[in-house]
Amino acid sequence: MSKRAAGEGPSWRGIQQNSPRKVVGKVAQQRRLQFLMRTLLLLLVVMAILAGLVGARYFAKQLKRDAPVLIPESTVEVVFRTDGVLLPDWFRSQFQSWLQRDLRDIDVRDLKLALEGYGQVASALVKVELPSRLFVDVKERIPLLRVRVRGADGGSEMYLIGRDGTVYARAAYPLETLKALPGVAGLRLRRIEDGFIPVAGIEEIAALLETAKEQLPAVYRHWRLVDLSDWTPDSPYRPSLIRVRSTHIREIVFGTQDFPGQIRRLASILETIQRQQIGQPVLIDLSYPEEAVIRYQ
């Protein structure tokens, strides 16, 4: 129907254009198809270019990271051993200035302390064999959890928490290893000059994680986050709880007593749920001594 402007008769301009009943012939359809194909091609090209750029940037970063650090020639022959992931190149790059000196001028104790200043190094043994050989034997901390901390520039930085509660900056860990570690939330870290005060009582968490890893590796593999908001090891008034978030179960709550027993109960619950096909649990609370609270989706 044509619309009528105030005071004027009906005009052709009142005819609704682009109504659904417009005549789209073969030519127009072909053209639309051609245009869509062209657009698709253009989008693909743009996406390919973008992917290329992103890839190039990634590889450039990788190359930069993997590029050997240019270390000035040193007369000291270094024999570096570790039980972890640190490499001789890491040692050479970090202690470059030390290695420029004459081996006789290197204070073995100072070097040991300097090495142990790195959070990742649990202990170090330094030995000199004159005239030019330096033995370094390092024992590394095994990371238990990873934690994100706000850095000085406002961005987030990743730190690791060892079994003894030491919070340290990562060095030389492959990304896959770090990704496999559960994160931690609800933990208050206190800064000291160039690091953090070790987390007291973390052995308890370590015991839980190690028990789970050992007894129920298939379930542990999906643990993503350990929430320590309700973990109060020193408080006699509140129950101390460890909440674990995993990929498939939103929350698993553990008490701080008898981890092997709790893990066994968890295994039994999961097996029952799977066998009887009851449904997908979203919460399993194992903090009660004899029973468990399970909530389904």
Next chain:
Amino acid sequence: MSWTSIIGAVEIGTSKVVVLVAEVSEVGSMNIIGRGQSTNIGMRKGSILDIESVSNCTHAAIMNAEKSAGRQIERVFLSMTGDHLWGFRNSGVTAINTHGNIVTEADIERAVENAKSKDLEPGEVYIQHIRIGFRLDGQLCDNPLGREGSQLEVAYFHVVGDEQILKEHISIINGFGLEVNDIVISSIASGSLLATDEEKRQGVLVVDIGKGTTDFVLYRGRRAVYTGVIPVGGDHITNDLALGLRTKQKLAEGLKKRAAKAMVTKDDREQLVSLIGDLTIGDSVFPLLSVNKITHARLEELFIILKNRLGSELSRQNLPAGVILTGGVSLTPLITELAEQILDVPVARGESPDWVRHEELRGPEYATVLGLLYNALHDAHRKPVQGKARRGWFGKMQEIFG
């Protein structure tokens, strides 16, 4: 910032669809940058018989035009013809009530509104309102604003068309993802191109004889004062020839273009004309006299209808600049002589103005689309293009990726 707009003039004629693409700039200059044409097989005498076929022909012509221009059309100006079009004069009158009886813009608006407010039959819509002129207290005047008077009258010639047919034409353009910016009736489109300002001032009749219809427009005092459509065109001559000579339409069409004249001459009696033209097997010959007699009869009838429609308007006094013939049929030899004999006014074939430099575009078949562009140039110059006309998700995508 200066703007340019890509406009397309589309004429969906009975025999073919013609599209021109032009780039209009802010300063009012226009460059014709593309041309597309396709044979139309879905129309007869200006009416759509097979909308899908017409749609395909139109879309093919637009696509060719866009391809040759290398740009995409943003706005479409569409010409309209057909026997559904008709017109009437209507005046709007208003009393001047302001202090000192000075005509204000509000008075003019009121008079114009009155003139345009006449109700139409259901299914009819206004296509164009052509202002004929103002009368202030009965006296003709060009611009009454600021003048003193007690009664203002404005006269309009209104062109009206069938809503359903207009919807069909618009939906064909919409089907290509374009929107119709303006509709101009064919006669006004070709008239605005072929008649000079001086001719329009004196009084001139422009007659566009197409394949299915004949459109005409009468100018006086630089304005179009009357337009009309006669449902007779070149197709009728072809039909008559096919019937009279008992031959096929296609062959009759070829014979018409090759040999037909609008008047019978002495030599025609002896001359023979071959049907196909190469005297191959199946070709036959006819006396030229028969061909010309048939052509003459139909064209004579057309001019008589035209004369009757215009009545006293068609006189040497009212049309000092005479009649301008255009359209494909205007190329028929001796047609101006025949028209002059019947209409009793000077008759000439229309010639495109000098700014149409491309020789191919100077032919009468392009008069309507060139006229559309000429109209669009003035329209675009008055109303700067703010946004693009393509609508819908497809149109928007085309704006981005096209």
